Amino acid sequence: MNVGTPFVRPALSIAPMMDCTDRHFRYFVRGITGCSYLYTEMVSTAAIVHGDRRWLLDFDRCESPLALQVGGSDIDEAAKAVAAAEPWPYDEVNLNVGCPSDRVQERGLGACLMLRREHVARMVEAMRANTAKPVTVKHRIGVDTLDRYEDLVRFVSVVREAGPARFTVHARIAWLEGLSPKENRNIPPLRYDDVYRLKRDFPELDVEINGHVVSLNDADEHLQRVDAVMIGRAAYDTPWIFSAADSFLTERGIAGSYGARETCSCRAEVIERMIPYLERRHRAGTPGRKIVRHMLGLFAGLPGARQWKRSLSGKLPDDCVPILRRMLEELPHESLIEPADDPPPCEDGTTQHGCRPPTDGAAPTQSYRKRADEAAAPKG
Numbered sequence: 001m002n003v004g005t006p007f008v009r010p011a012l013s014i015a016p017m018m019d020c021t022d023r024h025f026r027y028f029v030r031g032i033t034g035c036s037y038l039y040t041e042m043v044s045t046a047a048i049v050h051g052d053r054r055w056l057l058d059f060d061r062c063e064s065p066l067a068l069q070v071g072g073s074d075i076d077e078a079a080k081a082v083a084a085a086e087p088w089p090y091d092e093v094n095l096n097v098g099c100p101s102d103r104v105q106e107r108g109l110g111a112c113l114m115l116r117r118e119h120v121a122r123m124v125e126a127m128r129a130n131t132a133k134p135v136t137v138k139h140r141i142g143v144d145t146l147d148r149y150e151d152l153v154r155f156v157s158v159v160r161e162a163g164p165a166r167f168t169v170h171a172r173i174a175w176l177e178g179l180s181p182k183e184n185r186n187i188p189p190l191r192y193d194d195v196y197r198l199k200r201d202f203p204e205l206d207v208e209i210n211g212h213v214v215s216l217n218d219a220d221e222h223l224q225r226v227d228a229v230m231i232g233r234a235a236y237d238t239p240w241i242f243s244a245a246d247s248f249l250t251e252r253g254i255a256g257s258y259g260a261r262e263t264c265s266c267r268a269e270v271i272e273r274m275i276p277y278l279e280r281r282h283r284a285g286t287p288g289r290k291i292v293r294h295m296l297g298l299f300a301g302l303p304g305a306r307q308w309k310r311s312l313s314g315k316l317p318d319d320c321v322p323i324l325r326r327m328l329e330e331l332p333h334e335s336l337i338e339p340a341d342d343p344p345p346c347e348d349g350t351t352q353h354g355c356r357p358p359t360d361g362a363a364p365t366q367s368y369r370k371r372a373d374e375a376a377a378p379k380g
């Protein structure tokens with residue numbers, strides 16, 4: 001991104017997810033998509049103010065474009081947290097107003113803040129006063145009995161006065177009592193129309209839709225009606241769907257400021273790219289399992305998926321590099337070298353194959369390549 005130009009965010013993002021979108025997952029997924037927008041897990045404002053900031057906030061530059069998501073309810077604390085995080089080169093600070101977990105509710109943050117729209121507006125104001133970065137809000141279409149479209153409009157009308165740069169709307173109500181967070185992501189019905197209508201009624205707002213988007217085809221549909229699409233669980237469970245994301249975004253001119261960057265052309269390259277990362281992290285004391293646990297979905301739906309998952313689960317040594325090297329030898333080569341997915345065609349019918357050159361230009365000396373060449377050679 002050119003210094004000095006205003007930041008334009010890409011129209012496709014991977015949702016903030018606790019225990020999932022930590023820096024290791026983000027590093028991993030950058031091997032698959034260079035331009036999709038990433039979020040941290042929610043970091044509490046109290047932790048930023050009182051905790052070990054480097055541990056909480058450091059990230060690798062390849063993770064950009066990246067938004068820091070914070071969770072809090074105290075206005076002063078939110079302001080202090082944002083000011084304290086300012087030296088880190090995040091592209092945005094996002095406020096979590098969508099999480100319905102009991103623990104989060106006990107602290108008065110997350111989805112229950114939807115009941116306090118004026119307070120959310122004050123929080124956004126205070127955050128904006130303490131950062132040069134865009135401040136955005138992620139919320140639900142409603143909460144408990146505030147479940148009508150008119151309630152959503154009331155929330156957005158009040159909060160927009162504080163000038164958030166975007167509303168990311170999870171298209172389900174959150175029920176604060178009686179449902180677990182997991183149930184709250186599945187049971188309240190999806191109401192995409194409310195989000196579309198919000199964009200129609202407030203065309204000047206930047207509106208991102210979220211909730212059960214599982215493919216780029218789905219995302220393409222939503223993008224006819226809203227500005228951006230956020231994908232959560234499908235990105236974590238089946239990350240390869242993002243192998244077509246960069247072509248998808250660049251072909252449509254919605255890749256944002258950072259634009260296209262080189263990514264891996266097949267899953268084997270994703271694994272190879274992770275090996276030096278694991279080695280570096282191992283030397284710094286991070287057990288490999290904390291990293292490879294985020295890679296379990298890499299082969300989802302392909303031959304070898306079960307073997308891959310089994311090898312990276314259970315009791316693992318601190319150094320997981322030998323396991324990855326072994327997997328490069330043992331997994332079916334068709335799965336290892338299957339190219340990036342094709343993106344859905346643009347409206348004009350064009351499409352560009354998503355397969356891109358290797359990230360490091362390394363000579364193809366890996367044995368999975370040799371095996372691939374052997375398999376391709378005429379038999380007999």
Ligand SMILES: Cc1cc2nc3c(=O)[nH]c(=O)nc-3n(C[C@H](O)[C@H](O)[C@H](O)COP(=O)(O)O)c2cc1C
Nearest residue numbers: 015016017018041042096170211212213231232233
């Ligand atoms: C394991 C998990 C952790 C989550 N943690 C957060 C979080 O920290 N902050 C947040 O705003 N939403 C969180 N969410 C909600 C997601 O960001 C997203 O809104 C939700 O999963 C719906 O999108 P999806 O249907 O594409 O998964 C989490 C979801 C999951 C599955």
